[in-house]
Amino acid sequence: MKEAVHIGRNPASQPDLEDLLNQVALGDQRAFTVLYDAMAGPVLGVARGVLRDRAQAEEVAQDVLVEVWRTASRFRPERGSAANWILTLAHRRAVDRVRSAAAAAAREHRAALLDRMPAYDQVTEQVEARLEREQVRHCLRALTDVQRQAVTLAYYRGLTYRQVAQDLALPLGTVKTRMRDGLIRLRDCLGAGA
Template sequence: MRTVRTERDPAGTPDPEDPPGLEDLLAQVALGREPAFERLYDLLAGPIFGLARRVVRDRAQAEEVAQEVLVEVWRTASRYDRTRGSALAWVMTMAHRRSVDRVRSAQAATDREERVSRMSGEIPYDQVSETVTTRLEGERVRRCLGGLTDLQKQAVTLAYYGGYSYPEVAGLLKVPLGTIKTRMRDGLVRLRDCMGVER
């Protein structure tokens, strides 16, 4: 099993609808055909990673989740039933469920650590202060994003919150790569100035 590639060629990034032949590839994977899995991997690794990254927020965790989902697809391809929905929806539902499980597991571990900390008499980290700071920073970022052009806002959001590379952003927005790079640069400069970040 290969490591999940997170930087992808935009030509290999599927549209929101099923890539051509995805159902047939799943049927071949169900028969244990590795070349079919290689092709399926190329089509789905990026979207799975992107979804996982949006849910779990951590790149390394998202890579692990994506790897787990691809292994699950390899093992359970025979369970796919095309009468119950598209192949892409089946895989992405699997990816979403596993991502949410990862978040819940991390939260449960944090809760356990806090309980142990309280029982041992240690003073826990000031979570109220952290929550307030995070919310204020989030509001500030949203306000500053509102000052960008639509293309700048879409490009920055896809790249920094969606985990997409510049070529992928260009493919998703159907805009030349050079234009995306320029809009990203200009948008990030405006964000930096709006938020008062030192150069």
């Protein structure tokens, strides 16, 4: 009958985890069985300490031990002990599970908030747009004739400064100055009306 291995109780009865990991890296299933028996409890303990839910901790522990089987060749003894490597994998996997659960809860919360938001109100949108257009018209009337003509040609007809200057038969510099002054007055007017 196989003797149970207890980590931390009797150093003489502990298996050499580094040696076991090297054998597991070569595909030795018996070495993995001994490693599994030695580390399943500590891995579950780490996972349970992070997750606080036994079922999730068991899932994480199982995932970690499968990962140890698959990635045993990545273990580097110069970076730490085999037990620490395995327990670090367990801790990281448990933290990932917590983060994943938190992200899912946040997504569900945002979705619930969207469900509670009022439906798009087309009438309100149309009224607001109409009021904005009226405010712009009011502010355009406050500009000088040349400012209003230059702004209208540039922004409503899509002409360049040069084209506006040709249409108004004014020097390009004058058009730019009038446009700048007109836009400043529009901004001030629209800002005051807001």
